[in-house]
Amino acid sequence: MISNTLCLATRPDGPLRTEDLTIVEVELPPLARGDVLVRNRWLSIDPSIRIRLNAETPDGYLPPFPVGEPLSGLAIGTVIESADPEHPVGQLVSHMHGYREHAVVAAEGSTLGGYGGLTAIDPGELPEQWFLGPLGSSGLTAYAGIVGVLGVSPDDIVWVSAAAGAVGSLAAQLAKARGARVIGSAGSPTKVRYLSVELGLDSAFDYHCESITRAVAHAAPDGITAYFDNVGGDHLAAALGNMRPGGRIAMCGAISGYDLTAPAPGPANLFQFVAKGLRMDGFRAGSFNHLMPDMQREIGGYLRSGRIRFDERVFHGLDAAPAAMVAMLNGENTGKTLVRLDTPETSIDTDERP
Ligand SMILES: NC(=O)c1ccc[n+]([C@@H]2O[C@H](COP(=O)([O-])OP(=O)(O)OC[C@H]3O[C@@H](n4cnc5c(N)ncnc54)[C@H](OP(=O)(O)O)[C@@H]3O)[C@@H](O)[C@H]2O)c1
Known part of the structure; x- marks a missing residue:
């Protein structure tokens, strides 16, 4: 299967420019045992990505992205093919293979500093993208x-x-x-x-x-x-x-x-x-994954009661991901910056609230 993914085109020399990033078609590998194929629905746009676009990253941190290689980041999507009984077709999952439309994810795969392993999500009545934001x-x-x-x-x-x-x-x-x-x-x-x-x-x-x-x-x-x-x-x-x-x-x-x-x-x-x-x-x-249930209970309660407010800036389509990243780094966001992938058009909504 061929799918679109965001790659580093040139290393930024100072502030990130949209042309430093490019979208490339890649051939996805067949599923091995324990893998799932995910159609991504939401991409988390995070400042940490900027650190990994440099030629060197601080000791102890995640490695730099090689030029021409896909970026990775947190995402939420739907399993559309599965070779892992724990993650059947149709399941909503979060994982760390964002910045692309489809991802082959290993259930026991690597994480981003301890976070971002393949995880089933049951959002109930809550907006699913909150599991990248206030509940993620x-x-x-x-x-x-x-x-x-x-x-x-x-x-x-x-x-x-x-x-x-x-x-x-x-x-x-x-x-x-x-x-x-x-x-x-x-x-x-x-x-x-x-x-x-x-x-x-x-x-x-x-x-x-x-x-x-x-x-x-x-x-x-x-x-x-x-x-x-x-x-x-x-x-x-x-x-x-x-x-x-x-x-x-x-x-x-x-x-x-x-x-x-x-x-x-x-x-x-x-x-x-x-x-x-x-x-x-x-x-x-x-390093604080053990606090996740407490966090979801406390922040989830405040969100439900209205005591905590959470805003989002949503961009649409993978083509808009470079602009989303530049806008976030430039401070054009209030609250969380996200890219939504399940709409065909490339456009920008400002300050869209869930
Ligand atoms: N330790 C961890 O595990 C962890 C995890 C996630 C995020 N983080 C860190 O948490 C921080 C916030 O991340 P986020 O995801 O919530 O991003 P965010 O705050 O939603 O977006 C980044 C914000 O940083 C501000 N900014 C940009 N350049 C700045 C500068 N030179 N001086 C002051 N402010 C500047 C901008 O707002 P203004 O308009 O106010 O400038 C921009 O909106 C980042 O430092 C990120 O690396 C750490």
């Missing part, structure tokens, strides 16, 4: 950081960066639901309004301001106790400067550095760790 990897990442790493409680004053995005919006609302005072930052006045008005955060600011350090100090004059870092760089330095003694940082990502062509300088104020007895834990969602 975005939710698990937010839950791992807020609950598993930071252990946020009502005594906390928490700052969440990139707070209007998929992980950030969930992390900020989860911290709020757990009783903390929450500050969110994002990249535009519209997003700042979204954080304050739609998500109900206690305070929000646009990081394109004169001083991020002063913006955090203004929002939390007595300091913050916890920081959920999606951005790194100047945001991390601002967090260190505003931490109360004994403060904690959950390092989830460092998107400000993903498309830099030279390593970014580290924060100049690292001595704050010593002076204030701070702690910083980096984490990957895949």
Whole structure:
């Protein structure tokens, strides 16, 4: 069978351009025992893909994608042929062979850092794509950081960066639901309004301001106790400067550095760790798979009751995947960026809500 897949055409030199990616027809291999053929329905568009488009990735992280080879990422689809009795034809599954229309997936295949193995999904009355978003990897990442790493409680004053995005919006609302005072930052006045008005955060600011350090100090004059870092760089330095003694940082990502062509300088104020007895834990969602049932129970409950809101930006068709990725990296999304594949046309919906 021939099917379309997204490949790296040229390595980006700085910010990603749509022409760095290309769609190629590939011949799918026949199924071996334990394999299934999946027709993908939803693709998750994630910042981590940008790291793997570089010629080298950080030690300990997933390897770079070779030029001309298919990309991979999280996806949801339907089994249309099966050589594995656990995953019959018609079953809805999530897996890590996204960025393509069809995928041959081994039931016992590899994962993306512990997450993304072939998994059956029963969405019930819920939107199936939520199992890539608030009830899937975005939710698990937010839950791992807020609950598993930071252990946020009502005594906390928490700052969440990139707070209007998929992980950030969930992390900020989860911290709020757990009783903390929450500050969110994002990249535009519209997003700042979204954080304050739609998500109900206690305070929000646009990081394109004169001083991020002063913006955090203004929002939390007595300091913050916890920081959920999606951005790194100047945001991390601002967090260190505003931490109360004994403060904690959950390092989830460092998107400000993903498309830099030279390593970014580290924060100049690292001595704050010593002076204030701070702690910083980096984490990957895949190390917190054991929290998935708790996460789905808690976030699922908040979604059903309306306490947590989740927004999506949906692009249609594999042809739109390069534009989806560039838009997400440029901050044009609010909430989760997805590509939907079961519609024939290539078009863009903005801020489509489930
Ligand atoms: N540790 C893990 O297991 C794990 C898993 C998933 C994701 N992550 C990390 O979590 C973070 C958020 O991921 P996501 O999937 O939820 O993406 P997202 O937040 O939905 O989209 C990325 C957002 O990052 C912001 N951004 C881009 N460049 C920036 C810059 N230079 N400075 C500040 N903000 C910038 C943009 O929003 P603005 O308009 O606000 O700039 C953009 O909307 C990323 O760092 C990602 O790598 C980690």
